[in-house]
Amino acid sequence: MTADLKGKKVLVIGSGLSGVGSVNLLNKVGALPVVLEENTKVTEDNIRNKLHEEDREGTRIIVGTISDEDLSDIALTVPSPAVPLDAPTVMRIKDKNIPIWSEIELAYNFAKGKMIAITGTNGKTTTTTLVGEIMKAHFGKAYVVGNIGVSYAESALEMDESCVTVGEISSFQLEAVDNFHANVSAILNITPDHLNRHHTMECYAQMKENITHNQTKEDTCVLNYDNEYTRDFGARCPAKVVFFSSKEKLEDGFYLDGEDIYMATAGNAMKIMNIHDMNLVGTCNVENVMAAIAMSLAMDVPLATILSVIRNFKAVEHRIEFVATKRGVDYYNDSKGTNPDAAIQGVKAMCKPTILIGGGYDKGNDYDEWIESFGDTIKLLVLIGQTRQKIAECCDKHGFSNYVFKDTYEEALEFCTESAQKGDAVLLSPACASWDMFPNYETRGKRFKDYVNKLSD
Numbered sequence: 001m002t003a004d005l006k007g008k009k010v011l012v013i014g015s016g017l018s019g020v021g022s023v024n025l026l027n028k029v030g031a032l033p034v035v036l037e038e039n040t041k042v043t044e045d046n047i048r049n050k051l052h053e054e055d056r057e058g059t060r061i062i063v064g065t066i067s068d069e070d071l072s073d074i075a076l077t078v079p080s081p082a083v084p085l086d087a088p089t090v091m092r093i094k095d096k097n098i099p100i101w102s103e104i105e106l107a108y109n110f111a112k113g114k115m116i117a118i119t120g121t122n123g124k125t126t127t128t129t130l131v132g133e134i135m136k137a138h139f140g141k142a143y144v145v146g147n148i149g150v151s152y153a154e155s156a157l158e159m160d161e162s163c164v165t166v167g168e169i170s171s172f173q174l175e176a177v178d179n180f181h182a183n184v185s186a187i188l189n190i191t192p193d194h195l196n197r198h199h200t201m202e203c204y205a206q207m208k209e210n211i212t213h214n215q216t217k218e219d220t221c222v223l224n225y226d227n228e229y230t231r232d233f234g235a236r237c238p239a240k241v242v243f244f245s246s247k248e249k250l251e252d253g254f255y256l257d258g259e260d261i262y263m264a265t266a267g268n269a270m271k272i273m274n275i276h277d278m279n280l281v282g283t284c285n286v287e288n289v290m291a292a293i294a295m296s297l298a299m300d301v302p303l304a305t306i307l308s309v310i311r312n313f314k315a316v317e318h319r320i321e322f323v324a325t326k327r328g329v330d331y332y333n334d335s336k337g338t339n340p341d342a343a344i345q346g347v348k349a350m351c352k353p354t355i356l357i358g359g360g361y362d363k364g365n366d367y368d369e370w371i372e373s374f375g376d377t378i379k380l381l382v383l384i385g386q387t388r389q390k391i392a393e394c395c396d397k398h399g400f401s402n403y404v405f406k407d408t409y410e411e412a413l414e415f416c417t418e419s420a421q422k423g424d425a426v427l428l429s430p431a432c433a434s435w436d437m438f439p440n441y442e443t444r445g446k447r448f449k450d451y452v453n454k455l456s457d
Contacts, residue, residue: 003109006030009073011066011098013038013089014080015047018103021151022078025110027055028157034060034074038089065089074098078106081147081172102176104169107145107152109179113163116295119174119211120188120224122342124148126280126316127188127288128168131295134309135164138301142166147173164299171207181214184298185239186222186291190229191341205229215239220298222291225250242298244290246283254290256283261290272303278310282320282349284342318445320349320429326455328422333452334429335445339363340370346429347373354378354425355416359385360432360444367394370431374400380419382412386436409437409444413451426452 009032012022019035026033033055037047044061051059062070066089077093077100084090085100093100101109108115116135118128125148132144143159145152146167159165167182190205208229212221221239223230226247234241243253251267259276262269272293275286289310296306315321316336323331330352337343343358347370356378358370367387371394374381381403383391388405395403406412416426434444 005076008032008075009034011036011071011074011077011093012080013077013083015042015050016080016082017149017151018080018153019078020050020052021154022103022106023055023059024052025106025153025156027058029110032058032060034062034070036062036066036089038064040064068092071096071098076101078103079176081170085175100176101178102173104146104152104167104173105177105180107156108177108181111152111156111163111165112159112161113165114183114299115181116164116166116184116186116299117169117180117182117211118167118186118188118291118295119169119171119208120186121191121208121339122345123188123284123288123291124168124170125336126285126319127186127291128166129316130288130292130310130313132166133313134292134296134301134306135166135299137309138296138299138305139164144168146170169211171204174207174210174213177210177213179214182211182219184220184222184295185211185215186295187211187224187230187233188287188291189224189227189341191227191339201229205233209233209237212238220295222294222298224287224291225253225255226287242294244287244294246287246290254294256286256290261286261293263293273307273310277307279312279314280320281315281322282345284345284348285315285320318441320346321445323449323452324455326417326452326457327420328424329417329420330425331448331452332425332427332429333445333448334427335434335441335448337429337431338433338441340365340367340431343370343429343431344373346427347377350377350425350427352377352423352425353421354427355380355382355420357382357384357412357416357426357428357448358430358432359383359388359391360430360437361385361435362387362390363433365431367391367431368398371395371398371400379424380404382406382416384409384412384437385430385432387432391431409447410451413448417455 015037023033135142142164147170148168219239225243225245246256261272318336321333334346434441438444
């Protein structure tokens with residue numbers, strides 16, 4: 001599907017990866033992009049230098065507040081995922097009845113080929129990356145885009161009808177979709193997260209469900225049977241539903257029984273693979289693999305190709321990523337554990353006494369279930385960041401007293417090294433975002449890895 005934006009002014013809010021990709025696409029289709037950057041600490045030159053060289057001259061840039069006069073001839077607005085739809089500027093745009101598209105909606109209107117769209121509170125990046133590798137192995141040409149760090153708009157015009165696009169799609173990106181239509185979609189799970197943005201779980205879940213927007217029974221949606229929200233959504237999902245479960249033996253779908261993954265059809269089950277045949281660790285990754293198999297089969301990829309890719313697939317960086325063994329201690333980087341449910345999966349993946357680094361930016365989450373998951377695995381919790389006092393109070397409530405505060409990240413890392421004994425593990429899985437100390441979780445994880453790799457053996 002192609003929208004006609006030639007000669008029309010399109011307002012792009014935000015100058016990050018999504019904004020730059022949107023500007024590039026808009027220029028190529030003859031639109032007149034206007035970039036609005038409301039962060040006044042950023043200069044116009046900073047923004048212009050981010051843009052592609054061919055986009056720098058013809059793109060108007062506004063830093064600060066946009067006037068009503070400038071809004072008067074805007075035909076379309078594309079806010080970056082970080083911009084809430086209830087932000088004051090967006091509300092002004094809504095009042096003027098200017099259409100609002102997310103970047104994925106903009107890109108979809110110009111892209112070609114088939115679309116696989118993956119969302120969920122946790123597991124998106126690993127699953128998207130794995131499905132992308134499977135699509136490349138079978139179709140030869142596949143694009144992996146979205147919240148994974150690659151602008152969908154940046155690649156949209158390169159696509160042809162033979163392409164397959166695999167998108168990691170966040171709830172923020174699903175707030176403003178219209179024509180967007182996935183041939184195959186997945187909601188891996190829905191647990192509390194981003195409530196500072198969506199305010200209620202009902203609203204958050206609804207945004208996730210938007211990934212099935214425009215799907216029909218000709219399409220497929222892969223859902224987690226073990227998650228209450230996604231299991232209930234299965235009854236009203238517009239697409240053909242395929243469930244996966246790590247807890248229940250399903251009559252239809254994919255499930256884990258002991259150490260084996262099965263595929264069941266009308267009660268007839270077939271063993272697909274043993275979990276020790278893959279390099280990924282933890283039940284969360286078994287679930288990701290089952291979802292990837294289900295989506296790939298829905299795309300008519302042969303099972304042999306799927307299993308071959310899975311057996312050779314390595315963990316995604318920053319997600320329960322083994323870093324090194326130093327002085328008999330195993331170090332794991334799970335910096336992408338930015339909410340309690342994701343961090344629970346990190347804890348579950350540990351099979352030895354573990355020192356855990358937790359804490360960070362407060363997204364309004366509760367930490368009870370995370371603390372309860374510690375069991376006998378977590379021997380010591382090292383707390384940092386904005387949420388450390390809130391987490392400590394939760395620890396006290398649940399009778400977990402073996403925690404310490406550290407003022408800096410470096411102090412926390414050094415303390416873990418000094419406290420760990422041979423046979424222990426040190427796990428960075430903060431259950432919080434990184435924004436109080438770092439620009440993103442990648443920087444937090446890279447700093448951890450750099451520190452570990454410099455330790456002597």
